[in-house]
Amino acid sequence: MTFDPPDWSAFAAQAHAMLDDILGHLAALPSRPAWQPVPSEVRQALNEPLPRQPQGLAAAHADFQRLILPYTNGNIHPRFWAWVQGAGDPHAMLATMLAAGLNPMLAGFHQSPALVEAQVLRWLAQLMGFPDSSSGLLCSSGTAANLIGLAVARHAKAGYDLREEGLSRRPPFVVYCSTETHGWARKAVEFLGIGHRHLRRIPADDHFRLQPHLLRKAILQDRAEGHHPVAVIATAGTVNTGAIDPLPAIAGLCAEERLWFHVDGAFGALARWSPALAPLVEGLERADSLAFDLHKWGSLPFSCACLLTRHPELHRSAFALTPPYMTPTQRGILAGGVPFADLGIDLTRPFTALQAWLCFKTHGLAAYAASIEQNVRQVRRFEALLRRTPGFEILAPSPLNVLCFRFAPPSLSDLDALNHELLLRLQESGRAVVSSTLIHGRFALRLAHVNHRSTDSDFDELLQALQDIAKDLP
Ligand SMILES: Cc1ncc(COP(=O)(O)O)c(C=O)c1O
Structure with a gap:
């Protein structure tokens, strides 16, 4: 028994057809709905019994075309701007296929794929202004990358052999972040045994940025109470509004207080790749650790x-x-050791680095800067359109690529319910997709733009769709 095809040329014909189909799908995206619900017959069909007998690749692919391809959450569509989900890149799709074909195991080893990952990490360190001597790791998610950063912080600042002793010693570690920090931080402190009680959420200012003077106060108070401050988490591009914490001030404070300075730059850190936008995130290059996602603003496939x-x-x-x-x-083969396994929790790791390597070489880095700048410009343009449109209001400052707004006609009072309905009707219309959040307790429509496929007319269509739907709201 082998999983290799009995007839390689028949397999190649099927493989080429599959490639043609997915490329055809990508080319036709603008004319498709941005999202559509999964029909009940499709749900039923995706609940089939265990396939004990072979159905063959062609039949499985036909099912893929019918049951899966039309019903994804839409993030590759040019009019999808929800939850900071990257739009992907067909070039990276090819890299994924090549990597899976080679299927190398990336704990390390004496092999070119390990050199590719090391090279990609050197490129990324250079792009982020980190020294050549930096270490790095490609991870499965922003959450995982941040978790690893905080694990290193805990290890570095424990003051004893944490790996051997565990967390049995007192006083408790304390980690600081702002009220706007993404949910990963809570998961991380829980997972690392620090405990949610010891994650200090410093109130953000009017622009949703961490306030260094309140941070300093909290650190001093914790020290006075016998706690053990370990790390500060700053965010470059918060999930709710895209706010950028005052990174230089926090870096300085961490240096004074001998705390680990971790930056979550999940999407915002990539602003540094654009010479025009880099000043916005100045200071992230001073971080002890920095986490960011290439599957968001870098458009690489998940993850x-x-x-x-x-x-x-x-x-x-x-x-x-x-x-x-x-x-x-x-x-x-083991002459290279297993350097990547030594920097995180995974031993077996995929050859994800090939996506970055192939795409960076194919497009060149200037293309990434141009795409990021295009997104920010489009959000500014859309914000200006909304400000000119009667009935709409902007709910938060937007320094980057996230815009929070709502429909607020003067005659209506329950604006939360109204906007919730507007959001769902917009999604169900398939014309465009945004998501939502709460801004000062008010329900907001939230547009988070990391989509290289969007044109200005896609945003015109969003505004038109919002106006059409708003007209018919009860
Ligand atoms: C600021 C920020 N940090 C962390 C994350 C978590 O990243 P991931 O979804 O890749 O785990 C996100 C996700 O949107 C984010 O916006």
């Missing part, structure tokens, strides 16, 4: 995130392990 630290030794000593079956050798 590819990155963690960089400027402390390679601390990073390594937080995770490295050398079991007898992985002891590096002088020659042979």
